[in-house]
Amino acid sequence: MNGAQGHATAASPTLGVTICGVDFKNPVIAASGTFGYGEDMIDFFDPGLLGGIATKGISLKPKAGNPTPRIWETASGMLNAIGLNNVGLDVFLEKKLPFLRSLSDTACIVNFYGHTVEEYAELAGRLGEVEGVDFLEMNISCPNVKEGGIVFGTDPKLMATVVSAAKKRCRVPLIVKLSPNVTDIALMAKTAVDAGADALSLVNTFTGMAVDIRRRRPILANGVGGLSGPAIKPLALRMTHAVCQAVAVPVIGMGGIMNARDALEFMLVGATAVQVGTASFVNPTAMPDMLTEMGALLAEQGVDNLCDWIGTLQTP
Amino acid sequence: MNGAQGHATAASPTLGVTICGVDFKNPVIAASGTFGYGEDMIDFFDPGLLGGIATKGISLKPKAGNPTPRIWETASGMLNAIGLNNVGLDVFLEKKLPFLRSLSDTACIVNFYGHTVEEYAELAGRLGEVEGVDFLEMNISCPNVKEGGIVFGTDPKLMATVVSAAKKRCRVPLIVKLSPNVTDIALMAKTAVDAGADALSLVNTFTGMAVDIRRRRPILANGVGGLSGPAIKPLALRMTHAVCQAVAVPVIGMGGIMNARDALEFMLVGATAVQVGTASFVNPTAMPDMLTEMGALLAEQGVDNLCDWIGTLQTP
Amino acid sequence: MAEKVRTRILARRLTGGDYYLLTLGNPIAAAVRPGQFVMVGLADAADPFLKRPYSIYRSLPPSTERPEGELVLLIKRVGKGSAQTASVPVGTAIDIIGPLGQPFAIPEGSTSALFVAGGVGVAPFIELAATLAGKGMHIQALIGGRSEVDLQGIGALEELGVTVRCATEDGSAGTSGRVTTLLEDAIEAGLPEGTQLYVCGPDAMMKAVGAIAQRAGLPCQLSLEAVMGCGFGVCLGCVVKDNHGEFVRVCKEGPVIPADRLQDYGFGDIGDGEVAK
Amino acid sequence: MAEKVRTRILARRLTGGDYYLLTLGNPIAAAVRPGQFVMVGLADAADPFLKRPYSIYRSLPPSTERPEGELVLLIKRVGKGSAQTASVPVGTAIDIIGPLGQPFAIPEGSTSALFVAGGVGVAPFIELAATLAGKGMHIQALIGGRSEVDLQGIGALEELGVTVRCATEDGSAGTSGRVTTLLEDAIEAGLPEGTQLYVCGPDAMMKAVGAIAQRAGLPCQLSLEAVMGCGFGVCLGCVVKDNHGEFVRVCKEGPVIPADRLQDYGFGDIGDGEVAK
């Protein structure tokens, strides 16, 4: 109970964590693209309860996104092909950021993406200098329009280029959000860190597809989409573990986290914090519920301070 | 009904397909590692009803496999780390193959793996010359013990080497079974075909992990395991589609197929046949049930002959 | 204000064919406005994964005879979710999120309303009729369906004083043909001054009705459907394009949207409505 | 011969604490032997994904009073699957696969049996007792548990003429302590010539009992547990190592295995028994 209120009593474990010198009152962060710009779910709970909020991915210009259908349910998960629909940098700064800034005790993580190295660099520069932005989170699961559409986050060289370009311009800690659609996630993690990433988050969605046998067409208007939700949890957990073994920077884990137990699993394998996405669609109070449970679960394990839990997985 | 019995009437669609010149009376094949050597499930249905059977992966020497726990349930799926437990080549040929050979109307696909290029080549040679073996299916999701443990199926060069070495020795059509744990499955598919693969099958399992927060350990004794079941279906379907677009050889699709509708989805995106694995654990008659339903579903779509269905997905 | 609350199934009644009325406890009664919807899923069920959107057919607050109130949904069984709520026992715990979305607008001083419904699209009109009837308004309803069994909610509307006319495609009840013909007839016969059109049904029908309304210069509100990930504005899955090419969220700016904002809206198709298990 | 068949829940009775007796229809009665198990899952349920193994507590064939027969399971609620079968209504359709595995061996001419059970491990002994009692054998049972509530099936055993002695770790019933102490006492007191030991319970207990039996030179059969993917021999998930370092499948060569084949068996741990949703 106390966890969710943010008032730790003597008995309830401390949930605070620190990432790149920024204190989070708890490790639960709303995942990009699943919490709008922080205001839409205010009917359900006070977003100021969260450790942090990652915004919908921001681009230089507003983006209308893909035609519908944009989402489809799958076994224990969902596919989405929203197409990075967002209000664009200017509207974000003017209309959306003020609310996030008002949540003084909740880290503001601005997720962003570009179509070229230059766009990433410009966004990193402009977003990073704004009052109230605590972190930038770089979504590199996007195609490079200048290089035949190769996804930045799936090619080590391209990734190094774009991360170091963004890092040069970025005045706040830079989180690089890894794509799971790669052969060797640990290599990608090391590449990102070598190029300047201050922290990593993972996983973004796995590329998937659904088809309609009646119409003999893909169901999503975009053809393919990204899979999220509990279906991917075992894969995301394995990747988070591999990345935590490979790099020394803080790691934010995600992928199918539905409850406190899942969140603790990601932190057990080494994540300093977690993001929660799809769970909020099914249960809009998933995040505050998780905070409540997390304290109780940790106490059950005899852990007073979440920091004593992180990365304590024993491997044989 | 008729489909399952293998007696097509005028009204029920024809389910036969041909792969590398070998006729399959229907497109449903038991997936490797989920149907033993064909005999264990005889209580539930006549294995001779199936289009084909892929055996548990055979190695030169018998293999005891991993310690337990070897499997764990996940959301809409399961992790396994059996460790390629098998009876070994000699026992297989002597004790297990005769039963498979007795199913004259069901294709016998012998799945095999090695730890070195030489082992793959030797197995391909020895298994491929045996009476009653219709296909070899090469599991390349195994580490190369001679090259720092890189998994054959995740490195294009290594894959080309091992596939061409096996192909040279192999007298029956060689199916290469792709690992999904790669950045670019289409590239891997092309590499395999260029190296001599006569057909491809995909997907093998996705690497995943489960942890026990009480004991702070991985649940599987092996640490990581392979994810199968409906959870991976959207990912497997996307990869099957990508591979069918990339190569001209026959493709056998699999990954989370539970029923006829799922099977038809894989064939719609271009697979000539399908394999069914985990579904049989949950429902031992999943495959014969699927055959029954498949005829009805095709008839509903106005399709007389399964061959008129394969690869007819319309993309915008 | 929307809430996520747990309640339970109080009653279920088949109303013919694949249709049933599902009565839940109604902890959200105070907030409900006609035209809003709820997201519904069995408590603690992991399958189906997402909740399902249903219009609020009737919302009765708790009272002495109905201590839990009644939130009534009219559901057509089409797939996994609607089959599940059709078969679990009365008493089963249900999670609802709602009330969600924009209600029907009831312009100040309006005295006449015409509902145009296709099939299960009649659902939001019972609650709307109750509200409008309370204001003493004159209400007509035109209801279309493939066959007689698809004409739902007629009794409930008539009880509320609504004049109902029906059309079925197979001619099994009412006029033979489409509801759009009934609408054209009604317009030709003359509608009372300032009649508001309220429309809910399949996309094709709504497009046709929207066009007729525009030609006739009638104010028209459409209640849209879209595949929904969340139901409360955060996934951006449910959008439709408006006149300016902007995407609006059916769950948040909708489901009720003035037809003239959507002359040319880009509904996507939603597949064959079945998800593999 | 094992089958996959659909039946339904005929009755459910709480027997204290987290334990309940679940009575299903019994389409497989003719094939059941004591010590075998079934894989169980709600019909058409996608969650939990895998079926769950349960020993057959009692198998009664169809008769005039029991037209569907009765397949009775004693289940301890520990996680998702066992909680689901504890809560769905009587009448719910259930899929079972079985009977599976090797039954207890009843050596030709044996006249005396001693059961050693820990907690829910008592489950297979009721059906075994019924069979042995039918042969006029002398049967004793030693039952251990943490607390009184963990001593299950005693009445059923006694009705079948079994002499039951109990031990609880907290001393709330029977002797205070472990069931292994009861066993050592019984051995010291002297067991009838040729007594067969039948053992089922937690790993640690089975290891201890196996060792005692070996020292005492008593023939001993263990009924093992293992996490199971399939239950019928194809996934190779459920293996234990035998004396020769070979893996044997608990579902196929087991669950009943002679203890002397497993002096040193390599049980894995199975986690904390909860799976995320």
Ligand SMILES: Cc1cc2nc3c(=O)[nH]c(=O)nc-3n(C[C@H](O)[C@H](O)[C@H](O)COP(=O)(O)OP(=O)(O)OC[C@H]3O[C@@H](n4cnc5c(N)ncnc54)[C@H](O)[C@@H]3O)c2cc1C
């Ligand atoms: C605002 C709104 C109000 C609605 N009101 C009603 C109502 O009062 N009564 C009623 O019977 N139906 C109503 N619907 C449609 C209803 O949501 C779908 O019939 C239902 O979601 C089908 O779920 P299923 O699991 O049975 O079908 P499945 O086909 O198994 O569903 C698969 C997926 O597609 C989605 N889906 C399928 N059909 C539709 C559809 N027509 N519209 C939106 N999503 C769909 C499901 O939500 C799910 O995510 C409404 C839809 C919306 C958006």
Ligand SMILES: Cc1cc2nc3c(=O)[nH]c(=O)nc-3n(C[C@H](O)[C@H](O)[C@H](O)COP(=O)(O)OP(=O)(O)OC[C@H]3O[C@@H](n4cnc5c(N)ncnc54)[C@H](O)[C@@H]3O)c2cc1C
């Ligand atoms: C041959 C055999 C006979 C059994 N007989 C009985 C019986 O008569 N009564 C009874 O209450 N229990 C019995 N068990 C144990 C029973 O199978 C587990 O308690 C049950 O599977 C737990 O499922 P769950 O979903 O409630 O727990 P969860 O913890 O949610 O299950 C997660 C996974 O672990 C597996 N699992 C968890 N605990 C066990 C366990 N102890 N043994 C094997 N797998 C486990 C589950 O099957 C599932 O795959 C038997 C097990 C075996 C192998």
Ligand SMILES: Cc1cc2nc3c(=O)[nH]c(=O)nc-3n(C[C@H](O)[C@H](O)[C@H](O)COP(=O)(O)O)c2cc1C
């Ligand atoms: C509807 C939807 C929209 C998303 N949009 C973005 C986005 O704009 N930028 C981004 O980096 N990730 C985006 N994601 C990915 C999530 O932030 C998260 O990485 C992923 O969904 C896995 O976590 P989950 O399983 O908890 O949802 C989106 C996910 C969903 C489901």
Ligand SMILES: Cc1cc2nc3c(=O)[nH]c(=O)nc-3n(C[C@H](O)[C@H](O)[C@H](O)COP(=O)(O)O)c2cc1C
């Ligand atoms: C328990 C188990 C054992 C398996 N063993 C093998 C194997 O020996 N060789 C192989 O190529 N694939 C093996 N597989 C992979 C399957 O053949 C199949 O590729 C995968 O499970 C995806 O299909 P499914 O979701 O239908 O199970 C195994 C899968 C499982 C679940």
Ligand code: FES
């Ligand atoms: S359904 Fe998620 S934004 Fe509308």
Ligand code: FES
């Ligand atoms: S449980 Fe699958 S082999 Fe035993």
